[in-house]
Amino acid sequence: MRGLPGPPSDEPPSGEPPAGGGLPARGLALRGLARGEEPSRLRDALTALGPLAVLVVAPRGTDVPLTDVVITEPGDEATHPAGALVLAIGVRGAAADGLVRAAGRDGATAVALRPGDGTERLLETAEAAGVALLTLTAQARWEQVETVAQAVVGNAVMLPGLDPGDSHGDLFSLAQTIATLTGGIVAIEDSANHVVAYSKSDDGADDMRRESILTRNCPERYLSVLREWGVYQRLRAGEEIVDVPAYEELGLRPRVVAAVRAGSRLLGTIWVQRGLSPLSPRTSEVLRGSARLAALHLVRYRGEASLAAGLREDLAGALIDGRVPAGAVVGHLGLDPCAQMTVIAIDPRAPAEQVDPSRRELRDARTTEIVSVYAAAYRQLALVTHLAGRVYLLLPETSGTTDGAAVTRWVQGLVSALRQNLGTPVQAAIARVVSGMEEVPAARLSADRMLESMVRMGDRAVATFEELHASVVLDEIVGLFRDPAVRDPSLDLLVRHDARHGTDLARSLLLYLDAFGDVAKVAEGLHVHPNTLRHRVRRAVALTGLDLADPDRRLLAMLQLRAARREP
Template sequence: MQHDPPGGDTLGTPLERIAEALGARLTHSHDEGISDVVIAEPGDALVGMPGVLVLAVGAREEEAPALIAAAGTAGASCVAVRAGADGGLPPAVRDAAAAAGTPVLGVPAGVRWDTVEAEARRELIRGGAGQQGDLYALAQTVATLTHGLVSIEDTAHRVIAYAGPGEEADELRRRSVLGRTCPEPYLAMLRDWGVYQRVRKGDEVVEVAAVPEKDIRRRMVAGINAGARPLGTIWVQEGARPLAPDAEGALRGAARIAGAQLIDHYYRGDPAARLRSREELAHGLLTGRFNTAALAEHLGIPADSGASVVAFDLRDTAARADGTWRDARLAEAAVLVSVHAAAHRRNALVAQACGQIYAMLPEPAGPTGPTGATGSAGPASTTAAAADTAATAAEPALVRWAEHLVAALRQHTRTPVQACVAGTAARLEEIPEVKLRGHRGLGILAAHPERPVGAYSGLVSSMLVRETVELMAARGGVRHPGLTALVAQDAEHGTELARSLRLYLDAFGDVGPVAEILNVHPNTLRYRVRKAAAVAGLDLDDPEHRLAAMLQLRLPARAEESAGPAF
């Protein structure tokens, strides 16, 4: 998965941004966006192509002018052709571009066509609105996860989104993408094999064998369904390398997400209205600003269902410097999380908040559900206890799922992603409280980059200490004057008495490991501890003195300075 340099997607027109990302030359540009990307070969009939970027794959220098003329007549926004050895465009190509009034993108010899298509797709997703851009983003994510070529079709077998390296496409895919529909002879074969009948029955992912004599490679397909109503199909073709081992799960999760998007597209003739409400729905559930009963009705689950929450942070410090770049990275990662979450739990929702990504995994209430042994609400204390028990039982499986997903995110985003399994809410309305656990847990994990995933149960002690220290820093008030003086002395003389004492107390007096961390002799550490205690006036045999030191020495230096000598 490729990425622009930070801030790169904020400059220029869409075509100029594509050219800059590829190191390509553009004859001229215009302000129109890109609505689609189509692969074309010399001799193809090009009609009805407003807003389309045409990739002239395989067109030789002498064939390119005719293809450019045809694309211009069809209203294409741009034609991408292979540049010459010097990186420039031949005069005949430039003349054809000027005559057609169509910009031409000269693709350098070292840039693969699938890279051009991927960059154009990212621009389409970035600038696109509504269902089409979301489906292309989903197709690109599935192509990345499965190592294959993905296409999404409606019930009329029309290709409405696709992604993957075009150079690895077989004859069937090339004809489907160029013609925007699956060829009838192959449709007849699929009907005879019972493929469509099987994918319309539920969640089954059907494998379709290769037909080498017809240049048709192995495929997998899943039905996009809304209950008993078929909405379309999502396909993945095996390319130059075998499909990923978990390709079936990725396809199943993507089919569930695509179903919701296609319903949005057809909902009462207004594709934008319902899509916005769905986004608001997930974010409102996460933050407590949406009616949970209405959400439950929308998802078709009981209103007293519980839900597990897992929080993710990309830990991409470079991206945080640019808001637009950060948002693009988060959106890209959120689609990947959505695919995995939908494969794991049918009604999964994914939302962004606080610069992080949250997966909400609803689970029905019942005899073994989060509301306890009877599934009834009961007293608040009983419900809370039952929820804690359910969360404890579910935690190991959620941790394993989160570890698998973090590994995928790290591989595809190339950032040090971390996740916190926040736990299980007894009811949907309690999700915001569990979300807050996840946010705080990610804050704890930030200090431990070697840990990809942490669970709330294992982080709660650290959270308690951090919250206490934050409260002390915010409110000021009581300070141990000796400890304040100790910190001030270190700042003045460049010594590390306070840090040495804190680490010593954290290690429960075990000198060896702390001396190794500080790179000093154990006797030097013992001397520092004695001196620190003397300067601060502490009795280290007194547990309250030790606790006071452990808390106050965790205060940020600025909080200590602002507190001054107050005590």
């Protein structure tokens, strides 16, 4: 498809000078919007482009009009229409500096280009010009980007992500995750009672389940019973979760149904049938979170303009990684830029031998899916993203203050569920609460450092910033002693002496310093006589020349000896 025809326009055809002078941009295939139509927005194009492009910076946010798509190449001296997306073919990195300035001067909305050297400097240019900057991903082709963007500008109905099958794939994955977390048999239906996704079945599947999957529709004889019982009426009236009892005459087992809504509009339902085993006590919580996630996918399935789940995750990743200024994405994510936010990092702690990329990818996807389900149930505007083998969770506070104890209890429950489902010693670090979105990247780094400290804590499942702050800071300081230029050679000699002669002088000296010289306490801990400890300390001092009366040297000795004990 080369593009969709736009509505009639009073603009001259491509190639003719517009009134008022200037040259039209090359490749203008769409003629703008008919008068009175609501223009598309940059966010709509980002949603539709999905994995084809990455938003690098958006100085004016993403809720800005997008009224045209133009192509420019090196050497073009084009006047870019106001509100246009400029496709900079053949221009990379710093070479696009002049083009971006010109686009900003002309009032264009965004420039898309291939990434290249000097892209970081180009960020500053785009910020100053007030132009959003998009970079194409490796798999994107210019004709794809042009076609999708033109369709968005022309108000053509395009499924976010381009392929309805993508939505189906996401929904099937979600259905299987719900089944895993609830212990039930899951089906997801749209508002017309068509089955759009389902989990794997077992011998506990009842007649309604089997027939619905075979025909992809709920049979009428079952629908009539559900209507008679008022199930759909209760869902439309606003109930989130409805219990449906067994009905032996029709071979119905008990099930629970959740409404999937966009605002007050019912988009569909999630059905969890009890199989051979009872449902999990947390089924209602899982369904509430799943319904919020399913709403994003069902919107895609219906072809309505909305924020796709994939784009939301990408933007959350860009926010937490610091690749995009918070101001450029918070509006798109529906967040208050000044709201308090708790940042949580989760590490699956998968065995090191699991190096197969496909297995690792499946594990990461499953972890993200489970966290997303629980997070959506706990906090409606929660953001979940996956970066470098870890899952990051952003919990915005909507009530003004954060209840740290409640968040910790919830994270403990989440980690317990993850450990049960993944079979690995999952750990989570709850970073400090930040008072604005601009502080999120720093909080993420803090959470990463906390997870690194937790490696030495055995089976510790969850830790808070307050609990680990001293350990994290100490880790940072101790890390300096990896540099030989920082270490005291005499203390290195002491450690090597212990290794060669089987003595314990370095550890004894460290414990002595840690205990502020309390000989009795340290000797008891080492199970030696106090005089033995005194002898060890004197030997260590003699070998190193350490002046115990110098507080600075004492402190540095403690840090270096502590660093030595942490080395492999």
